Amino acid sequence: MPAPDHQESLPPGMVLGPDGKPCRTCTDWKSWSKIGKAKAKKDSKESASSPSTSASGAAMAASAVAGSTPDASAASTFxxxxxxxxxxxxLGRATWTFLHTMAAYYPEKPSAMEQTTMKSLLSSFSQFYPCGPCAEHLREEMKVDPPKVESRKELAWWMCGMHNKVNDILGxxxxxxxxxxxxWKDGPADGRCD
Ligand SMILES: Cc1cc2nc3c(=O)[nH]c(=O)nc-3n(C[C@H](O)[C@H](O)[C@H](O)COP(=O)(O)OP(=O)(O)OC[C@H]3O[C@@H](n4cnc5c(N)ncnc54)[C@H](O)[C@@H]3O)c2cc1C
Structure with missing residues (x-):
């Protein structure tokens, strides 16, 4: 059986999701945009040979190949x-912002119920984080080094350690x-964030 169209032209850096299609949330935008441009090129060729395609659609496809939008004013604010x-x-930056901020505001002395809820949240998070390979790696790390939820400081440091493991892998x-x-909580002593 021939490979689906998107697999034939998979650029370097592109990761497939569990559905076998390119996974945007597992891929950086530079690699992702190569697929978009290839598709736009294909659409552009098709629309050129199809009299039923609107001029604006062709312009959209052609400009997408060039990496711009057809409307100059829209392009300038894109x-x-x-x-x-x-x-x-x-996704990674936004998620780390959430995770570190959540840890920063976790109770100093969490109740047993709060500790259980936090463990459960992190376990669910590692199951559903929408970058599959990232989530898989996190689950593996959490087996070796389970979340420390006994206090705010412990959770903040554990999260920092997890993030550093990813930093390390990414160089x-x-x-x-x-x-x-x-x-993530107090801001720098010079007050520039206040
Ligand atoms: C759970 C998770 C797993 C991930 N796994 C992968 C992966 O396997 N492969 C992959 O390519 N990408 C992965 N990512 C994405 C990756 O970690 C980065 O978010 C992304 O590369 C963007 O990096 P960035 O340099 O903008 O800053 P980020 O790494 O997103 O960091 C954002 C900000 O956090 C601060 N920061 C940095 N390190 C720490 C730390 N240790 N503790 C506290 N604050 C810190 C810095 O101020 C930084 O500017 C993962 C993201 C998450 C949330």
């Missing part, structure tokens, strides 16, 4: 992060966990 579904990077600098409250 912002991928604010207007498009998230790629792996945008990024390790974050100093002594600064986790400054980054």
């Amino acid at each position: 912002n991928y992060e604010n207007e498009c579904p998230p790629d792996k990077e945008i 990024k600098e390790s974050f100093d966990c002594n600064k986790v409250d400054e980054r």
Whole structure:
């Protein structure tokens, strides 16, 4: 059986999801946009040979190949992060913001019920995080190093450690966990965030 169209032309960096289709939330936008441009090129060729296709549709496809939108004023205000579904990077940044902030505001002395709820939340999160390979890696890490939910500080440091493991894999600098409250709760001492 021939491979589906999108698999034949899979660019480097592209990851497939469980449905066998390209996974936007597992892929960075640069790799993702290569698929979009290839598709636009194909659509553009098809629309050129199809008299029923509208001129604006062809213009849309052609401009997508060139990496712009057909409307110049729209192009000047276009912002991928604010207007498009998230790629792996945008999703990652937003999710870390949520996770670190949640840890920063977790109770200093959580009740037994709060500890159980937090464990359950993180377990569910690692099951449903929409970047499959990221979620799988997180689940593996959580088996080796389960969430520390006994206090706010422990959770904040555990989360920092988890993030540093991902940073390490991606070749990024390790974050100093002594600064986790400054980054996610209190802001810097010079008051520039106040
Ligand atoms: C659970 C999870 C798993 C992921 N797994 C993968 C993966 O396997 N492969 C992949 O390519 N991408 C993965 N990502 C995405 C990746 O971690 C980044 O979010 C993405 O690459 C964007 O990186 P960034 O440099 O913008 O900053 P991010 O890494 O998103 O960090 C955002 C901000 O957090 C702060 N920060 C950095 N490190 C720490 C830390 N240790 N503790 C506290 N604060 C910190 C910094 O101020 C930084 O600007 C994952 C994301 C999440 C949430």
